[in-house]
Amino acid sequence: QVQLQESGPGLVKPSQTLSLTCNVSGGSVNTGSYYWSWIRQPAGQGLEWIGRVYISGQTTYNPSLTSRVSMSIDTSKNHFSLELTSVTAADSAVYYCARTVLGLFHMDVWGEGTTVTVSS
Amino acid sequence: DILLTQSPSSLSASVGDRVSITCRASQRIANLLVWYQQRPGKAPKVLISGASSLQSGVPSRFSGSGSGTDFNLTISSLHPEDFATYFCQQGYSSPTTFGQGTRLEIK
Numbered sequence: 001q002v003q004l005q006e007s008g009p010g011l012v013k014p015s016q017t018l019s020l021t022c023n024v025s026g027g028s029v030n031t032g033s034y035y036w037s038w039i040r041q042p043a044g045q046g047l048e049w050i051g052r053v054y055i056s057g058q059t060t061y062n063p064s065l066t067s068r069v070s071m072s073i074d075t076s077k078n079h080f081s082l083e084l085t086s087v088t089a090a091d092s093a094v095y096y097c098a099r100t101v102l103g104l105f106h107m108d109v110w111g112e113g114t115t116v117t118v119s120s
Numbered sequence: 121d122i123l124l125t126q127s128p129s130s131l132s133a134s135v136g137d138r139v140s141i142t143c144r145a146s147q148r149i150a151n152l153l154v155w156y157q158q159r160p161g162k163a164p165k166v167l168i169s170g171a172s173s174l175q176s177g178v179p180s181r182f183s184g185s186g187s188g189t190d191f192n193l194t195i196s197s198l199h200p201e202d203f204a205t206y207f208c209q210q211g212y213s214s215p216t217t218f219g220q221g222t223r224l225e226i227k
Contacts, residue, residue: 047164047207047218062215063121096163104170105211106154110163 002027004097004111012091012118018084022097022111029078030055035100036073036080037107040093048093052100053080087118122146122210126219132227137198141222143191143208152212155184155193158221159204167206168193200226 008020022036029036035052042048051061053071061069065084073080084091094115098107123146133139143153151171156164166175168184171191181196195202203226208219 046220047209049216049218060214064215098163101169104154105152105216106166106169106209107156107164108166108169108175110165113163 002099002109004099004109006095006097006111006114008095008114008116010115010117012087012116013120014088014118015086018082018087018091018095018116018118020082020095020097020114020116021079022081023077023079025078028075029073029080030075033102035060035102037098037100038071038082039096039098039107040091041096041113042090042093050082050084050095089118092116092118121215122149122213122217124208124210124217124219126206126208126222128222129220130223130225132225133198134227135198135200139195139198139224141193141206141224143186143193143219145189145191145210145212148188149210149212151187152210153184153186153191154209154211155182156207156209157202157204158207164207198224 003025005023012018037052038050053059053073059071068085070083094113096113097111099109100107125144127142153171155168158164167178172184183194185192206222
């Protein structure tokens, strides 16, 4: 079965760039049946969708973050990535990657999440 | 953005109780509503998609209903492992948005 695993630094300094990768195992990112998404959850709060990337490289971002976010997909490494620039403390959260089903838009497989803290 | 409002925000119940959680959308979203369960320290788990379609492996005590703007998640008889936080999500328009969550606690 498909499994997702986030990786990246747990601590990022203010104004720097947050970079995370989601490694996919037990399946391939090279499928037209899914989007590959990023979601975040500040401590004790709700879920915020960051955006998604498709196998074609097409991306869709949350307008609230679009000026700072970039996503990509690498079929040779079977992973997809997130970059968020100019981070502040408000970007501190648990970051999840997830597989999103085309058409229905539900996220049927999630990574376990990785905590990112923005602090000097 | 479409706003999803869940009620109640928290709920205390006992094992064996029947409970319902409501999710109201700020505009019509057809049946493009998803329910997730999140246990502390864990990633969300999808329970229901398309407002009423139970995901594979999810116990039949969970059910979803609704269309348009008003949706419900019902648990027919609470098990101990059901005490968690529940979120709804709309997939009707981008950006996809989530409700604020309903925390289900043991009475």
